[in-house]
Amino acid sequence: MSQPRPILYTYFRSSCSARVRIALNYKGIDYDSRAVNLVKGEHTSDDYTELNPGKLLPYLVIDGEGLSQSVAIMEYLDEVYPDKPLLPQDPGQRAKVRAIVNAISCDIQPLQNMRVLLTLPEEQRAEYACKIISTGLAVVERMLEKTAGDFCVGNQVTMADCCLIPQLYNAHRFNVDLSAMPHIRAIEERANALEAFRCAHWSRQPDCPDDLRSSAKN
Amino acid sequence: MSQPRPILYTYFRSSCSARVRIALNYKGIDYDSRAVNLVKGEHTSDDYTELNPGKLLPYLVIDGEGLSQSVAIMEYLDEVYPDKPLLPQDPGQRAKVRAIVNAISCDIQPLQNMRVLLTLPEEQRAEYACKIISTGLAVVERMLEKTAGDFCVGNQVTMADCCLIPQLYNAHRFNVDLSAMPHIRAIEERANALEAFRCAHWSRQPDCPDDLRSSAKN
Structure with missing residues (x-):
């Protein structure tokens, strides 16, 4: 049973989103992006708040999970996708x-x-x-x-x-x-x-003007 | 070769120190406390800054390691002292x-x-x-x-x-x-x-007035 492609809710300027973009790229995990414009307040919409009550970016849908908080997401990726580890062994x-x-x-x-x-x-x-x-x-x-x-x-x-x-x-x-x-x-x-x-x-994100x-x- | 008792640099009012106090207590790891008075600026002393350049609390000396940042410390404790886990398996x-x-x-x-x-x-x-x-x-x-x-x-x-x-x-x-x-x-x-x-x-810490x-x- 193959999972659908991961979806990353991201904003080009969000440094927390960039952490997860790097981790996904580094591990070679393909994903689709959904841009959430923080300046236009799209993160405060009812739909997004329902998804992520923190109204923050990034948010990653992967393996049937909805994950918030960039550091928690990186830890998850490192546990479930151990190739190209993002933590040493010791x-x-x-x-x-x-x-x-x-x-x-x-x-x-x-x-x-x-x-x-x-x-x-x-x-x-x-x-x-x-x-x-x-x-x-x-x-x-x-x-x-x-x-x-x-x-x-x-x-x-x-x-x-x-x-x-x-x-x-x-x-x-x-x-x-x-x-x-x-x-x-x-x-x-x-x-x-x-x-x-x-x-x-x-500057390489689709939502960058x-x-x-x-x-x-x- | 038994290790010396862990030393926790802590301040009674520091909520980040309290996170680690709880984790140590929960896991039954005995430790000695060294109070660092944030109000008196003791965290900015040369000696403490040499130990922890972030000039923050807590700081834990354990197993020959000097560890800063409360969340990193809790993760370490959970990896090295797995009894009474602080993270689920899944x-x-x-x-x-x-x-x-x-x-x-x-x-x-x-x-x-x-x-x-x-x-x-x-x-x-x-x-x-x-x-x-x-x-x-x-x-x-x-x-x-x-x-x-x-x-x-x-x-x-x-x-x-x-x-x-x-x-x-x-x-x-x-x-x-x-x-x-x-x-x-x-x-x-x-x-x-x-x-x-x-x-x-x-209120239970030795350095609480x-x-x-x-x-x-x-």
Whole structure:
């Protein structure tokens, strides 16, 4: 009994959606996309709220399950689709990966997302986001000093890289200075050489407007 | 070769520390506590920053590993100390637990912690925290409608309960109205009947000042 293709509810600018796009690409899991425009408020529609009461992205329908929360989704994918693992075998190393995942998913992303920025006066938003991301990435850089090889933890791609690279989209958007973060810059370069990461980039999504797409660097 | 007793760096009021206190208690892992007073800024000392560059709590030294980030720590404990599991066996159910964990650890706690509240004028802090927690717990309540048994997911304690109960300490502190959240209230009552949760309560920690301890309800 073959399952239907997975469906990912996503928005091109959503860094949490990008985490899951990378994980799906990396594992070679084909999926269909449904764009949910956060700026137009499509995530607050009755239909979407029924699907995902958190009114957040991403949401993945796979194997008959409806899954919310990007980190929970990556953990699920790694358990059910173990090829191309996103976690090392050793529990201590797994904890290091998850610590970086959480340093981004709990301590950076939630404090600089649109929901928070919209509570600030417009002229303060960019500066606030820049400060949050700079401070948070400086912590990640210090963690990477102890854990990084070619990627965040050792020489294989893990969930930590799936979280770091989309956070860097936002870092570039808000002109965060990464010059004192050599590990982060080296990992970004290596990740962007991989098709799984390149195809997940916001500028490559079908719902990215053409004018933004043409302005994309990274 | 027996390992030394685990050491948990903790603060009585830190809800992230409480998650790990509950997990350790539930699994019957004895540990020593080192209090780090967040209000006095002890987490920003050179010694602590060297240990944990994130300058956050908790931090657990166990099995020769130094582990940061409460959710990563709980995952480690569940992998290395599998008795009294904090995740179900089925991947879909595990994803539901982790979705609730993340709905709290990414979407509620970071937006109402001291670091954020201190950026607001003092007279606005309680109202802001109350609103963040109310909104976030309303989402969790809707998730629980589909997943709860005696506890957040099914009838066994999971990481989701280890996150929910400490978030409720903060809900009570900021007078969040839980009357429309019957699942949350029922789970709180069942959890508080368990020694693992009771002993992890902020009022039971050695670093809790006596005047606060005597005012504690739950």
